[in-house]
Amino acid sequence: MEVFDQILQTGFFAALIRVATPLACATIGEMFSERAGVLNLGIEGIMLLGAMSGFTVAYFSGSLWLGMAAAAASGIVFAALMGLLTVTLGLSQHVSGLGVTMLCSGISFYCYRLIFGQPSQPPNVQPFESVALPGLAAIPFLGPVLFNHVVLVYLVFALVPLAAWLLYRTPWGLALRTVGENPQAAASAGVPVAWMRYQALMISGALFGIGGAYFSLAQFNAFTFGVISGRGWVCIALVVLGRWDPWRCALAALLFGAVDALQLRLQSSGAIDLPYQLFLMLPFLLTVVAMAMLSRNARAPASLLVPYRREER
Amino acid sequence: MVTTRKPFFTLRALTALLAVVAAFGLGSGKANADTLKVAAVFETPIEEPWVNQIHVALLQAKKELGIEYTWAESVKSADFARVMREYAEGGNKLVMGDAFGAERIARRVAKDYPDVAFTFGSGIGPAEPNFAVFDNWIHEPAYLAGMIAGKLTKSNTVGAVAAMTIPEVNRLCNAFCAGAKEVNNKVKCKFSFIGSFFDPPKAKEAALAQIEQGVDVIYAERFGVIEAAAERNIVAIGNMSDQSELSPEHVVTSVVWDMWPTVKQVVSLVKAGVFSSQDFGQFSFMGKGGSFLAPYHAWDKKLSPEIKKMVDERKSAILDGTFRVDIDESAPKSE
Numbered sequence: 001m002e003v004f005d006q007i008l009q010t011g012f013f014a015a016l017i018r019v020a021t022p023l024a025c026a027t028i029g030e031m032f033s034e035r036a037g038v039l040n041l042g043i044e045g046i047m048l049l050g051a052m053s054g055f056t057v058a059y060f061s062g063s064l065w066l067g068m069a070a071a072a073a074s075g076i077v078f079a080a081l082m083g084l085l086t087v088t089l090g091l092s093q094h095v096s097g098l099g100v101t102m103l104c105s106g107i108s109f110y111c112y113r114l115i116f117g118q119p120s121q122p123p124n125v126q127p128f129e130s131v132a133l134p135g136l137a138a139i140p141f142l143g144p145v146l147f148n149h150v151v152l153v154y155l156v157f158a159l160v161p162l163a164a165w166l167l168y169r170t171p172w173g174l175a176l177r178t179v180g181e182n183p184q185a186a187a188s189a190g191v192p193v194a195w196m197r198y199q200a201l202m203i204s205g206a207l208f209g210i211g212g213a214y215f216s217l218a219q220f221n222a223f224t225f226g227v228i229s230g231r232g233w234v235c236i237a238l239v240v241l242g243r244w245d246p247w248r249c250a251l252a253a254l255l256f257g258a259v260d261a262l263q264l265r266l267q268s269s270g271a272i273d274l275p276y277q278l279f280l281m282l283p284f285l286l287t288v289v290a291m292a293m294l295s296r297n298a299r300a301p302a303s304l305l306v307p308y309r310r311e312e313r
Numbered sequence: 314m315v316t317t318r319k320p321f322f323t324l325r326a327l328t329a330l331l332a333v334v335a336a337f338g339l340g341s342g343k344a345n346a347d348t349l350k351v352a353a354v355f356e357t358p359i360e361e362p363w364v365n366q367i368h369v370a371l372l373q374a375k376k377e378l379g380i381e382y383t384w385a386e387s388v389k390s391a392d393f394a395r396v397m398r399e400y401a402e403g404g405n406k407l408v409m410g411d412a413f414g415a416e417r418i419a420r421r422v423a424k425d426y427p428d429v430a431f432t433f434g435s436g437i438g439p440a441e442p443n444f445a446v447f448d449n450w451i452h453e454p455a456y457l458a459g460m461i462a463g464k465l466t467k468s469n470t471v472g473a474v475a476a477m478t479i480p481e482v483n484r485l486c487n488a489f490c491a492g493a494k495e496v497n498n499k500v501k502c503k504f505s506f507i508g509s510f511f512d513p514p515k516a517k518e519a520a521l522a523q524i525e526q527g528v529d530v531i532y533a534e535r536f537g538v539i540e541a542a543a544e545r546n547i548v549a550i551g552n553m554s555d556q557s558e559l560s561p562e563h564v565v566t567s568v569v570w571d572m573w574p575t576v577k578q579v580v581s582l583v584k585a586g587v588f589s590s591q592d593f594g595q596f597s598f599m600g601k602g603g604s605f606l607a608p609y610h611a612w613d614k615k616l617s618p619e620i621k622k623m624v625d626e627r628k629s630a631i632l633d634g635t636f637r638v639d640i641d642e643s644a645p646k647s648e
Contacts, residue, residue, distance in 0.1 A: 011525035019518060109358065109387075120365055120554060219514045221540055225358050226511035264522040268472065268503040270647030276478065276506040 003272075006265040013145040015264075020250075020257030021153045022214040023231060027238040027249045028163050029207025033079075035167065035244055036200030037180040037303040041097020042082045044232030045104030046075045046205055047212030052108040054213030055223035056115055058125050064217050067125075068152075071213035072206040078104055079205025083198040090307030101232075112223060124222040128152060150218045152210070159207075163246040176200055180301035183308040193308050208232070234287070241291045243298040255290065259283040349584055352400035353384040354393065354410035361511055362536060362553035363449065363570075364411055367434065369554075370572035371409065378580050390415045394422050401426040407583045409433065409576075412446075420444055430588040432579050436480055439590040447575050447593040449481055449553075451604035452488035453631050454568040455532070456638040457624050458550045458606060459492020461565060462530040463500050464620050465548055466493070472503040472528035474519045474538045476510050478644040482534060485552070485568070487641035489532050496623070501648040503528055513537030521545065532568075539564060555607035565616065567607035574603045599631050 006012055026047060033040040050071035058067025078100055085096035116123055128150040136147040167173040178186040179196040187193050215231075216223045238256060242249030263279040266272055353371055355364045368384065375382040383405075388396050393415040400408050401422070412419040412433035423431040423444040435446040462471045471493050475482045490502035503526065505519040516537030523531060524541065530548045533539045533556070542549035543560040551557065551567030575596040582588040597603035606624070609616055630636035 009525065011521075015518060015521060118359060118368075120369060121556065121558060122360060124559075215514050220517060220537060222513070224360060224511065224513055224536065226509065227513060229509060229512045229515070261518070261522070264505060264519045265526070268505045268519070268523045268526055268528075268647050270503065273646065277508065280506070280508040 003262070003266065006262060006269060010141060010144045012261055012265060014148070015261035016254065016257040017145070017149060017153060018219065018257075019260050020253040021149075021156045022211040022219070023235055023238060023256060024250045024253035025152075025156050025159065025214065026208050026211035026232060027235040027242065027253050028159060028246055029204035029211070030235050030239045031242065031244055031246060031249050032163070032167075032176070032200045032207075033197075033204035034239055034304055035180045035301055036176050036197045037183065037301055037306065037308070038082070038086055038197055038201055039093045039097060039236075039305055040079065040082055040201060040204050040208075041094060041236070042078060042100030042104065042205075043097075043208050043235055044228060044230065045101030045108075046078050046208040047215075047232045048108045048228045049078060049104040050075050050209030050212030051216040051227050052112055052223050054209070055125065055216040056112070058217055059123060064125070064128055067217055068210060068213055071209035073209070075205035075207070075209025075212075076202045077205070079201040079208070080198065082205070083201045086307065087194050087197045087201070090309060093305050093307075108223075109225065122222040122224050125217065127221040128218040152214055152218055160246050160250045167246060177301075179308075180303055183303055183306075187308075187310065197308075211235075234284075237287055237291065240298065240300075241287060241295055243295055244301060252287075252290075256283050256287055259286045349378075349380045349407065349580065350403075350405040351380045351382050351407045351409065351580065352403070352405040353382070354388050354396050354400065354408065355384065355386045356388055356390075356393070356411055356414050357386065357510065359384070359386045363434070363510070366449075366553055366570050366572045367409065367411065367576075370576040373573055374576050374580055378577070378584075380580060390418060393418045397422045397431075398425075401429045406430060407432065407579065407588075409579070411435075430579070430583045432575075432593065439592050441590050443588070443590055445579070445588070445590045445593055447572075447597060449485075449570045449604075450594050450597040451568055451570045452484045452640060453599040453638045454604050454606040455485040455488040456492040457627060457631075458532065458566060458568050459489035459494075460496045460624060460627065461492075461616075461620060462489070462532065462548070462550060463493030463495065463497035464617075464623070465565065466497070466500060466530045468527045468529045469497065469499040470501050470503065470527040471530045471532070472505070472520075472523040473532040473534050473645075474505045474507065474516050474523065475534035477506050477508055480642040483642045483644055484640050485534060486532070486645040487643070488638055489550075489568075490645065491639065491641070493530075502645070503647045504645045505647075507535060511536065513540075517541045530565075551607065557607065557610040561611040564610075565612045566609055568604070569607050570597060570604050571602060572597070574601045599628070600634070 053074040054067040054071030057070035058064050082100050085091045086093045130148050131151055133147040137143040175191045176196055179193050183193045215227045238252040241252040260283040263282045267279045357364050359365055359368045371382050374380050385396050407430045409432050412435045419433055420440050432445040439446045473486045475486055493500045503523050507515045513536050516535040517540050520538040520541035524545045531542055532550045534552050539549045539559045542563045548565050549563050551564050553570050555567045557564045575593050578596055
């Protein structure tokens with residue numbers, strides 16, 4: 001059957017990893033901030049800002065890594081703004097997050113126009129190139145699927161266990177989780193609740209920025225409008241599907257990537273005669289269905305969305 | 314304790330700001346009384362290739378026809394009527410733009426300003442008394458590009474990555490495929506749709522999927538495809554503007570839409586006071602110079618003389634009116 005023909009190709013697996021990488025990066029970022037009790041809806045805008053600032057710095061400095069650093073830095077700045085609004089001032093996390101997204105989107109397009117003017121063809125950079133890991137890339141099937149990607153993909157591979165270790169095996173991770181579950185208890189144990197939330201937010205901002213810059217510096221070679229196209233919102237759903245756990249979040253991103261890569265292949269294979277809208281819908285449909293089946297009993301961090309005010313119960 | 318906070322924006326500061334804005338406004342509005350004022354309303358940022366072709370032609374009109382040109386971009390449907398009205402009431406005698414997402418709004422507003430000429434990109438017809446339309450009728454060069462693709466493909470598989478199945482897109486894809494099949498009856502055509510007008514990373518991923526399925530000549534109806542072709546070293550065909558510079562090695566030619574003949578015609582009619590609501594679509598056909606196949610650039614040496622001769626002959630036949638490229642607006646299907 002055609003579906004299996006497509007799934008059995010190495011190209012499909014390589015594509016699903018390409019698609020899943022930036023989503024996994026941003027999803028883990030969002031997981032950190034939600035684990036500390038802050039829903040960071042600034043994700044979509046911060047990813048766009050990361051794509052813009054990363055591209056701009058890479059374009060003028062000639063260094064893609066400097067661009068990545070700039071993307072992470074700009075993400076941290078606006079995540080800190082999110083912290084100011086939701087942690088320090090205790091405002092609605094939904095409203096603040098949407099505000100940060102709108103602000104960042106506006107800033108991105110405005111700065112881009114200011115810096116680059118109105119080019120007919122968007123300026124571009126030489127993007128990250130695939131690096132075949134010596135030895136590993138020669139393994140049949142697994143080599144081309146896993147070990148022939150841009151370096152960022154490997155870094156995100158490494159990020160997943162690192163995030164799990166930080167969250168579950170370090171005192172810092174314990175403090176972070178406690179802040180998201182029961183900030184009063186954390187505070188009475190001497191954990192600086194606000195500072196922990198700021199840290200979690202800034203980690204999320206950095207990862208959003210990097211995830212966004214992946215699109216303008218690795219997946220594509222330019223910043224354009226539409227470069228993020230709602231992928232940040234997808235990550236919000238993936239965190240729920242991933243039940244606020246780094247490994248499951250990464251799996252959720254891989255699932256989304258797999259269905260997205262598959263639907264593109266089914267569309268052009270011509271074997272299944274369905275309207276193309278149905279194919280495009282598949283990854284979203286499957287995410288929702290999987291969420292309904294697997295995450296129905298998942299429990300969000302108890303203090304998610306609840307601002308912490310000292311001496312208030 | 315009661316403190317009186319100073320408001321951030323004092324009334325005086327606000328008045329001063331308004332005065333400055335007014336001064337600038339008056340300064341720049343000091344146009345010659347007979348200069349034709351033209352405005353454009355775009356739904357997307359002007360980087361969007363479709364809209365960019367209109368914008369570029371209007372900039373050319375500013376230079377060559379001496380019009381005064383202002384424009385607004387990223388105007389969503391909710392603001393569309395307001396911006397159109399502002400321009401119509403601001404002394405513009407011609408308002409252009411793309412109306413696809415705001416067809417009804419644009420038509421309703423136009424009725425209120427019978428002295429202003431409205432000319433919008435649209436998938437439907439003109440409306441009396443003052444709403445004219447145009448569209449990207451560039452299926453003819455798409456057919457020629459298809460002929461080149463049919464000759465160049467070694468795997469007998471050509472592809473197109475496009476936005477969505479709307480008539481404007483369908484007729485280009487179908488013409489491309491028909492051209493390829495005319496010169497090579499073994500050719501199979503593949504089509505992918507990304508569901509939006511601008512999502513380069515997705516378009517690139519769709520193109521990579523096609524390339525893995527054997528496509529070796531790809532029509533980049535959307536932005537992002539040429540980058541995939543360059544990465545996998547296959548042949549690409551640009552769309553809307555001459556996109557050779559994106560990857561001269563891989564872009565054999567581009568299907569170009571030139572809005573200049575349309576803009577020139579509309580501006581002349583308005584200047585002469587004889588504008589009427591009509592379909593300016595013909596001004597985007599090859600015969601009027603509104604569309605053409607871009608130069609081969611780096612591929613000029615690589616393309617065989619017979620392919621070039623074949624394209625030239627067919628081009629003359631189209632220009633002479635002896636060959637008509639079929640307009641097929643049905644949704645294309647992958648083979």
